Amino acid sequence: xxxxxxxxxxxxxxxxxxxxxxxxxxxxxxxxxxxxxxxxxxxxxxxxxxxxxxxxxxxxxxxxxxxxxxxxxxxxxxxxxxxxxxxxxxxxxxxxxxxxxxxxxxxxxxxxxxxxxxxxxxxxxxxxxxxxxxxxxxxxxxxxxxxxxxxxxxxxxxxxxxxxxxxxxxxxxxxxxxxxxxxxxxxxxxxxxxxxxxxxxxxxxxxxxxxx
Numbered sequence: 110x111x112x113x114x115x116x117x118x119x120x121x122x123x124x125x126x127x128x129x130x131x132x133x134x135x136x137x138x139x140x141x142x143x144x145x146x147x148x149x150x151x152x153x154x155x156x157x158x159x160x161x162x163x164x165x166x167x168x169x170x171x172x173x174x175x176x177x178x179x180x181x182x183x184x185x186x187x188x189x190x191x192x193x194x195x196x197x198x199x200x201x202x203x204x205x206x207x208x209x210x211x212x213x214x215x216x217x218x219x220x221x222x223x224x225x226x227x228x229x230x231x232x233x234x235x236x237x238x239x240x241x242x243x244x245x246x247x248x249x250x251x252x253x254x255x256x257x258x259x260x261x262x263x264x265x266x267x268x269x270x271x272x273x274x275x276x277x278x279x280x281x282x283x284x285x286x287x288x289x290x291x292x293x294x295x296x297x298x299x300x301x302x303x304x305x306x307x308x309x310x311x312x313x314x315x316x317x318x319x320x321x
Contacts, residue, residue: 178318180206183237183244190233194226205317208234212310221267223275231272234314235279245285247315248272253306254293266290272312285319 180200187198187208195211208230215227223231238244250265250272269288277283298305 178204180316183241183316187233187237191230194230196230201315203317205315208314208316210312210314212307215310215312216268216271219264221264221271223271228275231275232279235276235281237316238276238281238285239279243319244316245287245319246273246276246281247317248276248286248288249313249315250288250290251295251309251311251313252293253309254296254300255306258293262290262292262294264290265292268312272314 184198184200184206187196191198191208194214196214197207197209199207199209201207210227210230213226214224214230216222216224234246238246248269250267250269252261252265254261266289269290273286273288276286293300293309296305296309297311298308300306300309
């Protein structure tokens with residue numbers, strides 16, 4: 110019974126990996142290989158045998174596809190289209206692409222209404238998502254530490270929802286968009302200075318390939 114169960118798990122994991130590889134074949138070859146290697150190690154530790162290693166490799170390959178997504182063209186275009194706005198675009202360790210938009214571009218103080226200067230950046234993000242149907246976006250809002258923490262959390266949530274709503278209004282499918290606020294809980298600079306607070310008041314959009 111145990112052998113049969115492991116065999117079924119292996120087949121399911123292999124099909125999962127194959128489906129993801131087919132959907133994003135040109136983008137995920139490197140990441141799938143890395144994920145397979147990591148997964149194989151985990152599978153060997155968990156299963157303690159060859160079958161466990163193979164199962165881990167198959168599952169790891171599917172997950173690793175995200176890490177190997179080719180962001181070069183997307184990052185280059187977004188860098189060009191958002192030049193001069195202070196927007197920073199960086200690839201993350203988990204394979205996502207972070208679009209970080211500073212406070213002077215995004216919202217006025219204590220407001221969740223998108224500023225005109227922010228619309229041009231979001232228009233480019235929406236265009237990118239429309240051109241790459243296999244990419245999703247998670248919008249994360251942040252504030253500085255000024256004021257009540259609970260209020261800051263609510264404000265950051267409203268701002269993230271405003272951004273996701275704007276992208277949806279520009280034709281991006283709602284099921285490819287998520288929004289969350291993190292308030293003042295994840296500062297990237299010193300809240301004791303105005304310059305630091307300005308850096309902490311930000312919106313981040315994480316682009317990530319949709320896994321098959």
